Amino acid sequence: MPIFPARFRMIRLLGFRMEQNQNQTLPPKKAESRVFSYIRTCFLTGILVTAPVALSLYIVWSILIWVDETVGHILPIHLMGEDSIPGLGIIAAVGFFILVGWFARNFIGALMLRAFDYILERLPLVKTVYNALKQVFEMLMGKQAQAFREVVMVQFPRDGSWVVGFLAGKTEGEFKDALGETYYNVFVPTTPNPTSGFLILSPEHEIKRVNMTVDEGLKAIVSCGLIMPKSTPPK
Template identity: 35%
Template sequence: MRFFKRYFVTGLLIWLPLVATIWVLMMLARTLDSMVPAFLSPESLFGVAIPGFELGLVLAVILFTGLFCANFIGRAILSRWEALLGRIPLVRSIYNSVKQVSDTVFAPNGQAFRQAVLVQYPRRGAWTIAFLTGAPCDEIAALLAGDYVSVYVPTTPNPTSGFFLMLPRADVQVLAMSVETALKYIVSMGVVAPPALAAVADAPGAPAIDRPSQ
């Protein structure tokens, strides 16, 4: 029984990430396929089913939109389109909220999730990894004494939920690890340590890792 359990768990650890990755990619592909209207399906256009046609069409439209909006005429049309959506009450609230978040997170020159930091949460003496997201807005900054930064503290193993905190800059310690490495560390609940830390911890006779000073 111990032999079976050992190799079964080993096989499970090999297959589980692969199956989960394929499942997520298939879900994403099906979602993108569903965005294509029926009259643009390969059955309607060519009379035959073409696997991946809808996905390729959506990706082409996204790429063309980016190329078109990169010039002056495209930006002008986009500005008028956003102004039109801004006049529709319910649509305005949803669109502006989603656009603000997407512009902040995915903008190439943005600062969201560009740096992993170490903070004390939920109490002093308890440390967790967070991500620097910017600084408090002017109204809040005027009410805070000192220099504060905004951080996002993700939950584990699901980092898409978490807590938004505003902390004194002096209480935030910047980490050398990349955002991707920090996310892996969080998702694995601390099991998958960053390579440098793992190498130090596994070395024979290695000294204890220095802890942040309070």
Template identity: 35%
Template structure:
């Protein structure tokens, strides 16, 4: 007589296969989380270096370009030359003679119809990006937007000034930047009373991470949760 296969053994095989599949999936996702940021960072960095080298190296005189007399190309040499050139340019324009030359060049550009608009726009953008003044974002907050009951994360810039402060009813009007997800470089400029802004403890960097990750990454919250858990463990051990 043929023996019937044990039903328990048949049930254990699919379970073991599912468990092994889940483990492989978890291992793959864990490896992806570790490798993807590192790989993308290296790729973007290398792309920037190559882009600057391809632009700067042709401008270097042949006798000063090491690629002409070395058996291998030196990556990053153009980037170093560009950085040194910008430092020298900043040093030269910091004195009276340099400022005079810059003002003379700008006066010529301002007289050109299309070029003047392009130059002013680009200059304003770069001055805003590299500026280290008090107008930079220093706080993160929450406001009810686009209606009551819905909360949006904003970066607080400065108090409203000039005509905006004069025409908007109420006191202590502040300007905030409402970023979009997952690209925080675009968004909306809003003016509202400071009393309607709920200031958060997180830094601007953590706020940007929260926006870019669409709410999946909240470092400060995780840190505080870990601290609360540690305090609860200490209290439970003492009791």
């Protein structure tokens, strides 16, 4: 086995084998290029593995800290000049939502909630924002929580060009009366920001249903098509 210079010892540690035959030995510059390429690949892989976990933990932790500090400042314990208790604000916020939910489910709470809705729905400007937010939360957390649970494909913006969307249900109301036949509401999010997009009213025969979950569809959209779900063989 030939004796290598000190600068090539890293190559051996990374798994590069040098052949005894001089004709098969890599030139020094090419060997160094492979070393740097391997290090760069490991570096990028480390970022790819670490960044999503670190950012997710950071965002969740920041939200918890914000809730804890915001709610904690309005608790009586702070008015008495004592030090804050970590986590007390989160516990208080969870308890508050549970208490409000319990109160809204009984008879008196339901009456008060209807009276509150009656007042807000008659205030200029406030009623527009309130009704929109109320419908969104009812759709995401209420009885309509099954909306946006099916991934579909529709032709947009022209025939022969397909986009990924989420089925939101049948078209109702004035839109249904104007179209005169059965149409479906399809939300087509933009890439890579799925919070905005287009609402497409499409007939059923022009909708292709896709055998994937909403999470898989969102991953494909957010990643700009880099992360695509594997095809599921028909049963």
